[in-house]
Structure formats: structure tokens, C-alpha cells
């Protein structure tokens with residue numbers, strides 16, 4: 359059984375003050391929730407405060423939205439995995455489509471980050487997903503395969519057990535246009551097939567999250583699909599009650 363994992367990607371939202379009031383509210387909604395792994399990935403500036411407030415919570419893990427592929431050095435404006443680990447960050451989102459599209463991240467860069475994240479004891483959430491143009495051209499499976507092979511190059515089956523893959527079709531991110539449960543399931547099954555080629559039987563243990571306009575009203579139908587093991591939530595995670603509702607949709611029945 360793959361434990362469902364629901365992660366909040368706050369993107370470039372939430373000040374420290376907003377984070378403090380969010381967490382108090384959010385915690386009251388998930389007090390009784392069990393059986394789901396919860397991750398919050400705030401902006402870097404809110405990580406230290408959130409870490410202090412969470413105090414090593416087993417229920418809610420801290421995530422980061424990005425990291426650099428070197429441990430230290432002359433990389434102005436970058437954050438290293440050592441800095442994240444010091445603040446008890448457990449997960450790191452790598453290769454989000456916004457990083458790929460707006461900041462030029464390639465599969466090769468994502469792979470360098472993945473290697474260092476694993477060596478640093480961080481659990482990577484590796485994002486893949488096709489654009490609308492690629493889907494319209496019927497190329498989504500090929501695109502996913504290229505991204506997976508490039509981003510996960512050299513990863514051993516043992517390491518892969520700590521990696522989460524997020525399927526985020528670019529056309530569904532922030533657009534309110536969600537992939538249908540059937541479309542998402544088809545893509546997730548394909549991701550698992552590619553993983554099987556890369557890491558054999560371990561593929562069955564890898565959790566694959568769906569991301570792209572996940573909301574309280576569509577979470578249950580997406581999470582009910584056999585290969586959808588969680589969600590990576592942007593906009594809807596900024597609202598504590600709504601995010602908690604998405605998490606509740608993932609509780610094992």
C-alpha cells in the first residue's frame with residue numbers, strides 16, 4: 359500500500375506573519391486526520407519560522423520549493439540542501455514546470471539537484487508534465503518519458519523508494535482546468551511503466567502525485583484512481599480549510 363502524500367506548494371506566496379496564522383488555523387482542521395502524509399513547502403523566507411512552529415511534527419513535514427545543486431559556494435541568491443536540512447526540511451520540490459519554463463531548468467539540472475538532494479537526506483518531489491501544445495500534438499507520453507529518464511538518470515532502485523514523482527500537466531496549473539481523473543490515471547500509469555523500465559519492481563512502491571488545479575471538489579475523484587498516490591496543490595493550498603479538505607479526501611476509507 360502506498361501511503362497518500364498531499365503537498366502544499368505555496369509558490370511565491372505567504373509572508374512569515376501569514377504563515378503563522380495559517381498554521382494555527384490549518385492544524386485545527388487536521389488534528390484528527392491520520393493515514394496521510396502532509397507536506398507544506400513555503401517560500402524560503404518562511405521555512406525557519408514554520409520549522410520552529412512544527413517542532414519536528416510527524417504529522418506535517420516541511421518541504422522546500424527548490425534548492426541548488428552544490429553544497430556551498432559563490433552562487434548568489436541560491437539555497438543549498440545543507441541549509442534546508444539544518445531547518446529540518448524533509449522534502450524538496452525539483453523541476454517544477456515554473457522552474458523549467460521561467461528559469462530555464464533542464465532535465466540535466468534537475469538530475470544534478472536530485473543526486474545532491476538524495477545524498478543530503480532530502481526526499482525529492484520530482485515534477486514532470488507536458489504543455490498543452492505537446493498534448494495537442496499527441497506527444498505527452500514521449501515528453502513524460504524524456505523528462506523522467508533525464509531527471510532520474512542514475513538513480514538506484516533503493517534511492518527511488520524515497521523519491522516522489524509529481525505529474526503536473528502544464529495546461530492544468532493555475533488554470534482551473536483539471537485533467538479528468540481518466541486522463542490523469544492514464545498519464546500516471548505511463549509514468550509507472552517508465553519507472554518500471556528504470557528501477558524494475560520498485561516502481562510499484564513509488565508514489566506519484568497529481569498536480570494541476572486540485573481543489574476540494576475534485577480531489578476525491580482524482581485520488582480514487584489506482585495510480586494517483588497524492589496531490590501537489592498550488593492555489594487551493596493557500597486556504598487552510600480547503601487544503602485540509604483535500605487532505606481528508608486522501609484518508610484511507
Ligand code: 13P
Nearest residue numbers: 367531532570571592593
Ligand atoms: P495549482 O494547484 O494552483 O494549479 O498549482 C499546481 C502546482 O503547480 C503545484 O505545484
